[in-house]
Amino acid sequence: MRNFYLIKNGELIRKHDTLYFIAKKEPANSNEDFILEDDTIESFCELDDESTKPEYEKKALPIEQIDAIFLYGRISLTSGAIGLLAKKQIPTHIFSYYGQYLSTIYPKETLLSGDLHVKQALHYANSNERLYLAKLFVKGSAANILTNIRYYERQGREISPILSSIKERIDEIEHMSSINELMALEGNIRLLYYSTFDAIMPSEFSFKERTRRPPQNPMNAMISFGNSLVYGEIITALYHTQLDPTISFLHEPSERRFSLALDIAEIFKPLIVDRSIFKLVNKKMISADDFNQNIGSCLLNENGRRLFLEEYESRLQTTIKHRSLHRKVSYKRLMYLECIKIVKHLLGLKKYEPFEIWW
Amino acid sequence: MFVIVVYDINVDRVAKVCAYLRKYLYRVQNSVFEGEITKGQFARMKSGLKSIVVDDEDTVRIYILPHDNVVAIESIGKDISEFCQII
Numbered sequence: 237m238r239n240f241y242l243i244k245n246g247e248l249i250r251k252h253d254t255l256y257f258i259a260k261k262e263p264a265n266s267n268e269d270f271i272l273e274d275d276t277i278e279s280f281c282e283l284d285d286e287s288t289k290p291e292y293e294k295k296a297l298p299i300e301q302i303d304a305i306f307l308y309g310r311i312s313l314t315s316g317a318i319g320l321l322a323k324k325q326i327p328t329h330i331f332s333y334y335g336q337y338l339s340t341i342y343p344k345e346t347l348l349s350g351d352l353h354v355k356q357a358l359h360y361a362n363s364n365e366r367l368y369l370a371k372l373f374v375k376g377s378a379a380n381i382l383t384n385i386r387y388y389e390r391q392g393r394e395i396s397p398i399l400s401s402i403k404e405r406i407d408e409i410e411h412m413s414s415i416n417e418l419m420a421l422e423g424n425i426r427l428l429y430y431s432t433f434d435a436i437m438p439s440e441f442s443f444k445e446r447t448r449r450p451p452q453n454p455m456n457a458m459i460s461f462g463n464s465l466v467y468g469e470i471i472t473a474l475y476h477t478q479l480d481p482t483i484s485f486l487h488e489p490s491e492r493r494f495s496l497a498l499d500i501a502e503i504f505k506p507l508i509v510d511r512s513i514f515k516l517v518n519k520k521m522i523s524a525d526d527f528n529q530n531i532g533s534c535l536l537n538e539n540g541r542r543l544f545l546e547e548y549e550s551r552l553q554t555t556i557k558h559r560s561l562h563r564k565v566s567y568k569r570l571m572y573l574e575c576i577k578i579v580k581h582l583l584g585l586k587k588y589e590p591f592e593i594w595w
Numbered sequence: 596m597f598v599i600v601v602y603d604i605n606v607d608r609v610a611k612v613c614a615y616l617r618k619y620l621y622r623v624q625n626s627v628f629e630g631e632i633t634k635g636q637f638a639r640m641k642s643g644l645k646s647i648v649v650d651d652e653d654t655v656r657i658y659i660l661p662h663d664n665v666v667a668i669e670s671i672g673k674d675i676s677e678f679c680q681i682i
Contacts, residue, residue, distance in 0.1 A: 241681045252614030257682055295682060296617045300636055545681045 237303035239469075239552070241545050243538055245309040250316035255297040259309075302326050303568075304472040306465070308335065308541065327475050329468035334450060334535055335457075337464040340471055340494075349478035355582045356483050367418070369581070369588065370486040371409055373499050374422045376590025378406045380506035381429045383593045384514075388436045395432045402428050418486070422502075429506075440524060441517050450533035455513070457527060457534045458544060462509030463501065465548060470497040470504070473572040477579055500574055503590050508567060512547045521547070556595065597663040598637065600628040602655040604648070611647055612655075616640075621678040630678075631663055 242248075246259030297305075299320065305328045313328075318341060321328055328341040359365045382402060389395055405425045412418040426446075433443040433455065443455040451457040471494050474481045484495035486502070516522040526540030536544060552568040565573065574591050581588035600620060604612050613622070619640045620630035632640070644655055660666050 238680055244682055246682075252617065254614070254618045259682065295679065296622065298617060298619055298621060298630065300619045300640075301630070301632075542681055549680060 238301055239304050239306060239472075239549065240297055240302055241306045241308065241549075242311055243308040243541050243545075246311055248305075248311055248313045248317045250314060250320045253320065254299045255302075255317060255320060257295050257297060258292055259295075261293045299324055299326075304329060304468065306468060307331065313341075325475070327468075327472050329471065331464065334533075335461050335464065335541075336449070337467055340468070342471075342475065345475075347476065347478045352478045352579060352582060353480055355584075356480055359582055360483050360485060360489065366485050367412070367415065369578075370415055370418055370499075371412065372588055372590045373486045373502055374418060374425075375406070375409055376592055377422070377502040377506065378402070378409070378425050379590070379592040380503065381425065382406065384506050384510055385429065385432050385436075388432070393432075393435045395435050398428050398432050415486070415488075422486075436514065437517050450535070452532075453534050454522075454524065454527045454529075455517075457536055458513045458516070458522075459509065461536055461541070461544060462512060462548065463505055465545075466501045466504055466508055467494075467497055469552070469568070470494075470500045470571055470575075473575050474500075476572060477575045479575060479579060479582075500571070500578075503574065504567075504571055507593055508548070508551055512544070512551055516543065516547055559594070596634065596637065597631050597660040597666065598629065599658040599660075600655065601658075602626050602653070604653045604655075608647060608649070608653065612644070612653075615643055615647060623678070 242257060244259040246257055249256050249258065304326060307328060307330045322343040325343045327343060330338045332338050385395055385399055389399055402425055405421060408421060412421060430443065430446050441455050447456045448460055451460045471481060474497055479496060481494035481496045483489055484499045486499045487495040489495050522540060522543050526537060526543060528535045528537045553566050555564040555566045558565045570591060577588050580586040600616060602612060616628045619632060619636055620628035622628050648655060
C-alpha cells in the first residue's frame, strides 16, 4: 500500500472503477507521444474527457494499491472519484498552495466501537490516566530526539552541553503534575533540540529559530512541510483503527483538528521528518534553488517538493525487523502499529509504551 | 510479492482486461502489467480475471517473484511506464 502525492494541477476522475489523474503535459516532453489509453480501438469511455487532447496526459492510479492521497496542486475531483475513494476507504488529504494542511476527505467510518470510544473519553477525563499517556508521548518523542543528536555527537559536532541538558529535561518528565507543565517541558526540549541544528547543518541552511505560518527560511520550510505530511499519515493510520481522532491526551482536544494525530505525530517527527531533512541537506541533495523565497516567507517549490517527497516516501518504505512481531515492518506500518498499541492500552489489554528508536 | 502479467486477449475483451488490471498493477507496455501486490490482492485479481477471460480464446500469463529486488529490469527506447507516486 502506497501514498500518492499529486503536486501538479489537474483533475482526478473515475473511469473503469479506477482513478485517473489528468494533467497538462510539461512543455519539456510535449513533443513526445504519450501513450494514452487503450491498446484497442474500442474504448469504454462514454464521455469525452480532456485527456484525449494531445496536450494532456493521463495516469492511472491503481486503486487497490492506494493507502492515501496527498493533494498539493489545484485539483478538481469528480463525485465519482470521491465516491470511489470512499468505497475503497482511502483518505484524501488536501494542502493549501503554501503547503499547509487544510482538510481531509475522510471516508465514511466503518470501524466503529462504542466500547472503545467510551474508554477513550474516560481516559481523557481522568486526569491521572490522561497525564500518564501524555507523559509517554513526550517521553517517546524526546527519546527519538536524543537518538538523533547522539548520532551527530558521535560524529564530533559541538553539541555535548545541549545533549546533557536535554537528558536532564527528560528526567523531569516523570515529575510533571499537569498537562500545561508537560507541554511547556516538551516545548523546552524541542527548543534545545532545534538549537543543535546549526551545528549539524552546513551554514547555507542556517536555522536560527523555529518560525511557522509562514516559515522564514529553508530549514523551517522543510520542517513544516514534513510535519504536515506526518500529520496526514497518522490521520490515515487512525482511520483504520476504532480510535476517535479528536480525543487526544497531550494536546487539548479542540475543534477543527484531529488532535490525537498531533499527539502521535510527535513521536515520529524526529525519525521521519528530521532524518529526511538531515540527509537531504548533508548529502547536498537539496539546494537553495529548490525554495521560493519571498519577502516574509520561504517555501519549497515544485522541484523541492518532489525531492523532499521522494526522500520522505523512501523512508516510509524502509523496513526494520520488529522486535515483538519478529518480522519486517516498514516505518509507515509502525505508525499504524502505534495506534493499535493505544487501542490496547485504552482497552486495558496491554500498557502503552511509546515507540523509541532502538537501532 | 512482485508479479508480471502478460496477456493475449481477443479484441472484444482486451480493453476490459486492461482496465481491470489497472486497479492492481502498473501498466509498463501494451498488454504487460507489473507491480508489488499482496497475496490477498493477488487472489482477488486472479478470480476477477477468470470471470473476464474466455478460456479457449484468451491467455494470461503471470510471472510470480518473491520480491521486486530479485529482478533487474532494463528498458530500451521510450519509457511508457505509469509507475509514479509523485505526480
